[in-house]
Amino acid sequence: EEDKSLPAPVKIKLDDTSDKITLGNGNDVKGTRVRVFGRVHRERRQKEVMFLTLRDGYGYMQVVLTGPLSKTYDALTLTRETSMEILGELREVPAGAHAPNNRELHADYYKIHSHWKAAGGDDAITNRVSKDTEHATLLDLRHLTLRGETASKVMIVRDAVEFAFNQVYKELRFRKVSPPALVQTQVEGGGTLFKLNYYTEEAYLTQSSQLYLETCLPSMGDVYCIEKSFRAEKSLTRRHLSEYTHVEAELDFIDFNDLLDHLENVICRVLEVTLSNPVIKQYIMDLNPEFTAPERPFLRMKYEDAIKWLNEHEIVNEDGEAHKFGDDIAEAAERRMTDIINRPIFLTHFPAEIKAFYMQRDKEDPRVTESVDCLMPGVGEIVGGSMRMDQLDELMAAFGREGIDPTPYYWYWEQRKYGSSPHGGYGLGLERFLAWLCKQHTVRDCCLYPRYFGRCKP
Ligand code: 4AD
Numbered sequence: 001e002e003d004k005s006l007p008a009p010v011k012i013k014l015d016d017t018s019d020k021i022t023l024g025n026g027n028d029v030k031g032t033r034v035r036v037f038g039r040v041h042r043e044r045r046q047k048e049v050m051f052l053t054l055r056d057g058y059g060y061m062q063v064v065l066t067g068p069l070s071k072t073y074d075a076l077t078l079t080r081e082t083s084m085e086i087l088g089e090l091r092e093v094p095a096g097a098h099a100p101n102n103r104e105l106h107a108d109y110y111k112i113h114s115h116w117k118a119a120g121g122d123d124a125i126t127n128r129v130s131k132d133t134e135h136a137t138l139l140d141l142r143h144l145t146l147r148g149e150t151a152s153k154v155m156i157v158r159d160a161v162e163f164a165f166n167q168v169y170k171e172l173r174f175r176k177v178s179p180p181a182l183v184q185t186q187v188e189g190g191g192t193l194f195k196l197n198y199y200t201e202e203a204y205l206t207q208s209s210q211l212y213l214e215t216c217l218p219s220m221g222d223v224y225c226i227e228k229s230f231r232a233e234k235s236l237t238r239r240h241l242s243e244y245t246h247v248e249a250e251l252d253f254i255d256f257n258d259l260l261d262h263l264e265n266v267i268c269r270v271l272e273v274t275l276s277n278p279v280i281k282q283y284i285m286d287l288n289p290e291f292t293a294p295e296r297p298f299l300r301m302k303y304e305d306a307i308k309w310l311n312e313h314e315i316v317n318e319d320g321e322a323h324k325f326g327d328d329i330a331e332a333a334e335r336r337m338t339d340i341i342n343r344p345i346f347l348t349h350f351p352a353e354i355k356a357f358y359m360q361r362d363k364e365d366p367r368v369t370e371s372v373d374c375l376m377p378g379v380g381e382i383v384g385g386s387m388r389m390d391q392l393d394e395l396m397a398a399f400g401r402e403g404i405d406p407t408p409y410y411w412y413w414e415q416r417k418y419g420s421s422p423h424g425g426y427g428l429g430l431e432r433f434l435a436w437l438c439k440q441h442t443v444r445d446c447c448l449y450p451r452y453f454g455r456c457k458p
Pocket of ligand 1: 187188207240241246383386425427429
């Protein structure tokens with residue numbers, strides 16, 4: 001029974017360290033009496049005392065159950081993940097002991113509704129998700145593994161990073177738009193299109209919102225979006241998803257150097273904003289203890305020089321031969337180069353043949369395009385961008401060369417008919433950015449419920 005003679009409790013989240021809370025010392029100084037809700041993250045028993053770590057998604061709190069409170073039926077049968085309501089006094093942890101926020105809750109009352117109890121025995125979460133669980137099973141149990149410390153930290157950092165992108169684009173006066181996911185045009189090649197029946201017509205899931213962003217420039221100024229993109233990637237790699245979050249921006253009346261400067265600015269400012277939150281910074285340091293914000297300027301390297309660099313370092317192409325101009329730099333070679341150089345690289349001026357149809361040629365060297373990939377150590381490419389062809393005849397010729405029927409693209413090429421402009425933009429894979437920032441082995445661990453070849457559940 002709750003003791004009604006005690007001070008009325010203050011309802012708080014587990015991370016609340018605001019002024020309204022004082023910590024008792026177990027003697028003369030009384031701490032604030034609080035009411036908290038959460039799930040049992042961990043529990044251990046020491047003779048007459050039970051220590052719980054409670055979790056509510058905002059933080060963790062150590063809870064101490066003593067005397068009769070540690071001997072009730074509910075306490076004796078308590079299972080991990082059970083939800084609890086707990087009332088008690090917040091006190092400093094004894095000298096030499098450690099607990100989140102250096103405090104512990106000395107419970108005087110708790111309540112567990114019967115349906116709040118988590119399964120125990122063979123069905124206990126610790127039996128279903130453990131160090132020995134098969135990898136494939138863990139993926140099927142993503143709804144449970146998300147409760148783990150690493151997964152939840154990555155997801156919380158993700159929320160902060162997405163918020164930071166929005167803030168930084170607002171600082172730069174970009175307008176946010178929301179282009180369609182159901183489309184009838186390709187952007188990055190027919191090989192990775194997800195096709196579907198759209199009533200009586202064929203449609204695709206969008207590969208990129210770029211073409212739509214370009215149509216916003218004339219009336220909205222610089223624009224961005226944070227939307228899903230879809231790619232039917234048929235290989236299993238640690239950086240390819242079928243559905244990913246794409247941060248894309250498009251800038252009007254710029255040249256290629258403006259684009260590179262802007263990109264460097266956005267990446268660095270997003271990191272600054274993200275790290276300015278001490279909790280998020282701590283999560284990033286927990287996940288990636290060696291993290292240091294990248295130094296500016298980023299290394300700028302032309303594709304042609306990268307080919308030379310790869311050959312000087314005897315890094316061969318996928319056929320086991322020396323790289324030559326025109327080769328696609330494959331994932332493995334790209335990552336080795338980035339890891340050796342060990343700082344962000346803007347790889348620029350790719351040959352037109354290996355890049356998308358819409359990319360602007362370099363006036364000085366028409367073999368290559370004004371294109372950029374941003375490469376990060378540990379992951380490789382996290383951004384792809386370029387200046388766009390802004391002349392109608394040139395763009396129509398590019399459609400022809402690529403064997404793309406321009407008819408469904410009328411709304412795209414007509415931009416060049418009604419007041420064209422030098423413009424460019426880029427797309428950043430949010431999961432790849434996070435894999436780099438949070439030092440995750442794969443992008444699959446950087447999204448809520450990953451979708452990739454062979455997996456569409458849970
Ligand atoms: O280089 P990509 O294909 O470029 C575009 O889609 C441009 N149309 C974007 C633009 O200019 N607005 O993709 C851009 C980024 C890549 O650098 C990568 O980070 C990410 O999107 N990406 C993927 N991330 C996860 N899984 C996949 N299958 C990805 N494909 C691309």
